[in-house]
Amino acid sequence: MWTKVNLLLVLLMIVGTVPVLLRAQEDAEPATQPVSHLCHFEKPLQDPTDSDTDQYCDCDVHNSQPWGLPEVHINCQRHRIGDDFWHGYEQLPQGTIRLDLSRNALTAVPVLVGSGLRYLQLSMNQITTIPDKVFANLSALLELDLSGNRIETIGTDALAGLAMIKLIDLSDNQISTIEVNAFSPLIHLERLVLSNNSLGAFFNRTDSDLYLRLGVTTRLNVLELERCNISDINLASGVGLERALLGHNRLQQLSRLPKQLSYLDLSGTPIRNLPAKFLPNLLHLEKLFLQDMPILYTIDEYALYGLPRLTLLNLQGSRNLSTIHPYVFGQNVVRNETGTALKQLILKGTNIRTLNSSLQMAFENLTLLDIRGAPLRCDCELRWLRDLPNLKVIGSCFKPSALRGKMYGTIDSHQFQCRAEQSWVYIVFNVVLVIVLLVLVAVGIFLIIRAIRPKPHIQMRKVGATSPYARVTIEPNQAEVL
Ligand SMILES: *[C@@H]1O[C@H](CO)[C@@H](O)[C@H](O)[C@H]1NC(C)=O
Ligand SMILES: *[C@@H]1O[C@H](CO)[C@@H](O)[C@H](O)[C@H]1NC(C)=O
Ligand SMILES: *[C@@H]1O[C@H](CO)[C@@H](O)[C@H](O)[C@H]1NC(C)=O
Ligand SMILES: *[C@@H]1O[C@H](CO)[C@@H](O)[C@H](O)[C@H]1NC(C)=O
Ligand SMILES: *[C@@H]1O[C@H](CO)[C@@H](O)[C@H](O)[C@H]1NC(C)=O
Ligand SMILES: *[C@@H]1O[C@H](CO)[C@@H](O)[C@H](O)[C@H]1NC(C)=O
Ligand SMILES: *[C@@H]1O[C@H](CO)[C@@H](O)[C@H](O)[C@H]1NC(C)=O
């Protein structure tokens, strides 16, 4: 990497800073730092197999543009840098556009001066506070990562000066308070990551409007607010918001979402059922994630009504989900009056057993149905799904037992058959019933035959002394008398 051209440029840079140093000495400013505080530009020339044991960071000079200044990337990851490393402010080497200070031992944000710095990594330190205006001399910064620290409060002036910034990551902190208008200076902010902070009580006030309270620009495009213990949030002012990640909060319903949202993630929220018009007016919504919903049981009729661009619905891992209403997209879809754009439906790991054939119209554009792990009942009621021409179904049958474990796609249409429920109780009951019927029929026939057979005329008479049938005893010795 260290070509001769680089070497020359670095020498030029060092020479270029000499006047600064001289001026600093003239002014006798004790806070001014030599340029090589982070980088030791000569050293790699002597020892190209740079080791991590020294106090200097890894500083790479890139010549991305042949005409411009070289770009310096400074990597100080895992250098055990603490707060005592800095003396006053740190003047970054000229041309520094990237500085990685992650995984060190900082407890406060250092004061850095570098008009060209664009990417600053301060993640995985122990930073508790962001001093006011600490970023004021990093006016070209585009991306700032402060995730994985212990920040509790964002003051009104903490982020002052970050006029160019597009991405700020504050996830995995302990932020519970954000002062009014803390984000107002960030007029070009496109993506704000606040996931995994304790903002529940903060957004629980009557005015839970993220935009009005915090001064977030309405141009914000991506908002990540997962795992923040939020029970309510108002994002209606976010006219530029397209992606909202609100999963694993305590949200139970959402009514104040901006209209042009195209990506919404509500995974892991305690929603019991999706009622009719659950997401009103989201005409641009394309992707909806409802994964791992612990207590989602049903998706009611009209729940997904009025979402004409919805192409992906992901319900993976919502294990209690057992019912999708046939009119989930509304009756006009069932009647083939309007269509849906749904292309992918993920029901992996849900408790869905069957899908009503009224959904056929809603599935006309569907190309992928992932139903792996669901207890699918492959009987005649599901045959319609097999017959959809463009649909790929991934998953296997759970019932009937003859088809158990068979991949859905390998089963022929005619094998989807319905038989009466054949539990053993039912069979035994039937057998007993047949036997009883046979016995009854036999008895009936016997009685009928008996009834119509002519009776023999038997006259019964008493056997008495005068009866002609009386027993006559013939004495042998009187035979001759007769
Ligand atoms: C930081 O910026 C301010 C104005 O934004 C300026 O007055 C000050 O001199 C700068 N500090 C350094 C060390 O360059
Ligand atoms: C949330 O942040 C804490 C640190 O504040 C971290 O230890 C934890 O792993 C994070 N949780 C998730 C799910 O990212
Ligand atoms: C939010 O407010 C409600 C009542 O207004 C309360 O029951 C709930 O505990 C609060 N949640 C948080 C996270 O403070
Ligand atoms: C979430 O908010 C509730 C209600 O205020 C509270 O009881 C609970 O401890 C909070 N959970 C976390 C992880 O902060
Ligand atoms: C399903 O819901 C019950 C309570 O209704 C709950 O105990 C169970 O944990 C839920 N299942 C899953 C996988 O979350
Ligand atoms: C639904 O309507 C479209 C035209 O609006 C038609 O092409 C298609 O065949 C219909 N589908 C069924 C199953 O009737
Ligand atoms: C399929 O989607 C396209 C747009 O993506 C739409 O124009 C068409 O009406 C849809 N088809 C059906 C049957 O809904």
Ligand SMILES: *[C@@H]1O[C@H](CO)[C@@H](O)[C@H](O)[C@H]1NC(C)=O
């Ligand atoms: C499908 O849904 C329709 C409308 O709700 C209902 O009339 C029909 O009985 C259902 N079919 C099955 C097999 O459940």
